Amino acid sequence: DTEVTQTPKHLVMGMTNKKSLKCEQHMGHRAMYWYKQKAKKPPELMFVYSYEKLSINESVPSRFSPECPNSSLLNLHLHALQPEDSALYLCASTQALNEKLFFGSGTQLSVL
């Protein structure tokens, strides 16, 4: 299994909703990432978990809350989002420092 699986593929939510994005990999990778990508822009790093501990938080607003319940799962909890948070949210994982990142196909999020 060489895939990173993200669910849901599409999500529409209101500004008062609470939702979660999920990411799963069974490659034994010990680092997992959340990236945000606006239309026609490059991905921007949000969070990195290394060995299930949050190692990088790129000054992301608290309305985004990551969680890594175990080495295979990564969640992104969403609460009170703004319309400008609408974007493609990409999850990725990597085994070691010199290895490539495997990306999921993303969750396309629309905040109304």
Added chain:
Amino acid sequence: AQSVTQPDIHITVSEGASLELRCNYSYGATPYLFWYVQSPGQGLQLLLKYFSGDTLVQGIKGFEAEFKRSQSSFNLRKPSVHWSDAAEYFCAVGLHQTGANNLFFGTGTRLTVIP
């Protein structure tokens, strides 16, 4: 501070023609360099990477890239483009922080292939 520059926002080539996508980086040490491709609404797929050694690296789908330290460049090439190569291409610099890879992406080059 590190940065990645892709000077071409959009490139159009004819099917069967050769392709070169430019990438320049700014980083204090020898970086880890990557090229990723992204189809619309999809995640990113790694084409190739450079860490050390031979400066000409081969990737998937017939792509190659050459690392030129003197020019701080890592340009992507393909001798003959196929219609399926139409996509967005991102160059990225990899940094190692706290045991994880932190990729900084260029702004991307959109490739259009005409018949």
